[in-house]
Amino acid sequence: MKFLFDSDTWQEIYGSIRKNKVRTGITIIGVLWGIFLLVVLLGAARGLENSFNKAFGNFATNSVFVWTQSTDTPFKGFQKGRRFRLNMKDIQVLKSEYADEIKLLAPRNQTMNLIIKDFKSGSFKVSGDFPVLDQIQKKKLIYGRFLNQNDINSSAKVTVISEDMYKQLFEKDKMPIGESIKINNINYKVIGVYEPSNTIDFDGDTAYIPFSTFKKVYNTASNIDWMMITANEGIDIEQMESDVLLTLKNLHKVHPEDERAFGSVNLGKEIAKFTGFLTGMQFLTWFVGIATLIAGVFAIGNILLITVKERTKEIGIRRALGATPKSIRQQIILESVFLTTVAGMIGIILGASVLKIIDTLFGQGVDATLVNPTVNIPIILAAFTTLVILGTLIGLIPAHMATIVKPIEALREE
Amino acid sequence: MIKIENLHKSYPIGKDSLHVLKGIDLHIKEGEFVSIMGSSGSGKSTLLNIVGLLDIHDAGNYYLNGQLIKDLNEKKAAILRNKFLGFVFQSFNLISYKTALENVALPLYYKGINKKERLKVAMDYLDKVGLKDWASHLPNELSGGQKQRVAIARALVTNPKVVLADEPTGALDTTTTDSVMDLLKDINDEGMTVFVITHEEEVANQTKRIVRLRDGVIINDTLTKVAKAL
Numbered sequence A: 001m002k003f004l005f006d007s008d009t010w011q012e013i014y015g016s017i018r019k020n021k022v023r024t025g026i027t028i029i030g031v032l033w034g035i036f037l038l039v040v041l042l043g044a045a046r047g048l049e050n051s052f053n054k055a056f057g058n059f060a061t062n063s064v065f066v067w068t069q070s071t072d073t074p075f076k077g078f079q080k081g082r083r084f085r086l087n088m089k090d091i092q093v094l095k096s097e098y099a100d101e102i103k104l105l106a107p108r109n110q111t112m113n114l115i116i117k118d119f120k121s122g123s124f125k126v127s128g129d130f131p132v133l134d135q136i137q138k139k140k141l142i143y144g145r146f147l148n149q150n151d152i153n154s155s156a157k158v159t160v161i162s163e164d165m166y167k168q169l170f171e172k173d174k175m176p177i178g179e180s181i182k183i184n185n186i187n188y189k190v191i192g193v194y195e196p197s198n199t200i201d202f203d204g205d206t207a208y209i210p211f212s213t214f215k216k217v218y219n220t221a222s223n224i225d226w227m228m229i230t231a232n233e234g235i236d237i238e239q240m241e242s243d244v245l246l247t248l249k250n251l252h253k254v255h256p257e258d259e260r261a262f263g264s265v266n267l268g269k270e271i272a273k274f275t276g277f278l279t280g281m282q283f284l285t286w287f288v289g290i291a292t293l294i295a296g297v298f299a300i301g302n303i304l305l306i307t308v309k310e311r312t313k314e315i316g317i318r319r320a321l322g323a324t325p326k327s328i329r330q331q332i333i334l335e336s337v338f339l340t341t342v343a344g345m346i347g348i349i350l351g352a353s354v355l356k357i358i359d360t361l362f363g364q365g366v367d368a369t370l371v372n373p374t375v376n377i378p379i380i381l382a383a384f385t386t387l388v389i390l391g392t393l394i395g396l397i398p399a400h401m402a403t404i405v406k407p408i409e410a411l412r413e414e
Numbered sequence B: 001m002i003k004i005e006n007l008h009k010s011y012p013i014g015k016d017s018l019h020v021l022k023g024i025d026l027h028i029k030e031g032e033f034v035s036i037m038g039s040s041g042s043g044k045s046t047l048l049n050i051v052g053l054l055d056i057h058d059a060g061n062y063y064l065n066g067q068l069i070k071d072l073n074e075k076k077a078a079i080l081r082n083k084f085l086g087f088v089f090q091s092f093n094l095i096s097y098k099t100a101l102e103n104v105a106l107p108l109y110y111k112g113i114n115k116k117e118r119l120k121v122a123m124d125y126l127d128k129v130g131l132k133d134w135a136s137h138l139p140n141e142l143s144g145g146q147k148q149r150v151a152i153a154r155a156l157v158t159n160p161k162v163v164l165a166d167e168p169t170g171a172l173d174t175t176t177t178d179s180v181m182d183l184l185k186d187i188n189d190e191g192m193t194v195f196v197i198t199h200e201e202e203v204a205n206q207t208k209r210i211v212r213l214r215d216g217v218i219i220n221d222t223l224t225k226v227a228k229a230l
């Protein structure tokens, strides 16, 4: 190992590299390209994953949404095509029967209404909700607060509106909290304003009012439009979905095999599809990157082999002057490792720069396609180590070739 | 210094083998200046390469500095070459991307001598061959005679026991031939054993002993006028 720290060793390598600029350039580009691709592709894949995670960031990804449609099978004396509604009793049953599986359950009622503030107005969605909604679909509040249990208990006439609604209905710079707005001609006090979600959002601009208030004002009795369910940690969400649907079918006298009666979306399942795609992409990235890298390293080995042949004579001279086979081997391997290392470092730096550029071009703003495209340091280190090892291994071949030729054959004058 | 007894060497050529050296007996003592003559293909280079440990013989004994050369691995051969032998080739064999000084210093690198010392010693030898002012020139900036003198400096730099030269003047014109031969004579005068191959009578006549080779055997081994004059 001492020879590694010997300035003469490096001088020799410098001499041989300086002499073969073109060859050195080509060699370096081979490996550089490989690791560059690996870094950029991995970074881009990560960026895509990040933007995807961000899109679902405020949403519990283990959620199921359930609503009713109309039956497609006659059952227990009912015709097919029967319409029916979910109700609060269903909620009670589900909560008690699936106490272990269900984490959060949000029954919801929604409608469209004209909302008026002084001389301004607009048509918006109005949603009767429980405070639990904020846990399933996180709301970022700019002003005030979200609905709470007191609002439910007292059926308070309060509402939480979106920032866009606020801008559309209020004079500029007017503080919205405590102001009254008219929804369907009834006065509500604004208690909160939330930011538009830059992620997945099923509501859009909605005026949230207490579930109990909605029930009174719109006379919905115990009916509900639909519900959001999230599962506890470790629960098979698909299993839960089908169990819940079966229970609901039973409660509503729907044929167990009725496909149309209930509509449901399993967010977990949809996400799994996409994560599968992402994993596939990661795999592809690794495959392409590593294949390119190996090709690059082989290029180095190949070019070294060519130069060893070109340098047979020189190596013969050196051996006549007293170079041992070991010293020749060491020098060629070190040259190989040095080239791969330098190429690797340049590749990583270039790759990182490109990721930086990608980040500034596509990674900023609300609908960024590649968020924070990065590559893990351990991954880089692993790739780098692999590179050095491959560089050593590939250097062995030309090093060996350089020493099996007898010095006399190398020196023979034609 | 060099003692050879009944030395044989064949090269395999396809299934056959070419018997090149057919029983050579040769004794070269320290301080001798010997030339080998013979027509092309008579085995001169083969003999010199065996003496130079660049090639191995098939049969017979070879003693270098009293040491029997047998079953030598490449590493030991390299060390012996570095320690005892200096080479001068017909085509100079300088390393093209190294300066004259770096070329001369190279054997010292393999000897494990530090850089400062190396360059100092190399400069002394370049001075000795009269090329001090050309130290920082690359080989392609030197004339043939200058290149060969650099090569001789390189052969001498490790202070070997024997300098082996295979047609050192083969690529040179008459004037430069003379300057190279003068140099070899000088180093021989200082006590160095010098062993040259040549096919020029004029060159051979400037040495002290001529060994004539034909078809792999020594046909004649005589002292020259130079030696007799002493």
Ligand SMILES: Nc1ncnc2c1ncn2[C@@H]1O[C@H](COP(=O)(O)OP(=O)(O)O)[C@@H](O)[C@H]1O
Binding pocket: B011, B012, B013, B018, B020, B038, B039, B040, B041, B042, B043, B044, B045, B046, B047
């Ligand atoms: N490595 C080798 N393989 C086969 N034949 C060789 C080899 N080296 C030399 N020879 C042959 O051996 C003979 C002697 O060669 P050499 O010693 O170079 O002669 P000289 O130097 O006297 O011209 C020649 O016929 C040459 O072709």
Ligand SMILES: [Mg+2]
Binding pocket: B044, B045, B046
């Ligand atoms: Mg010859």
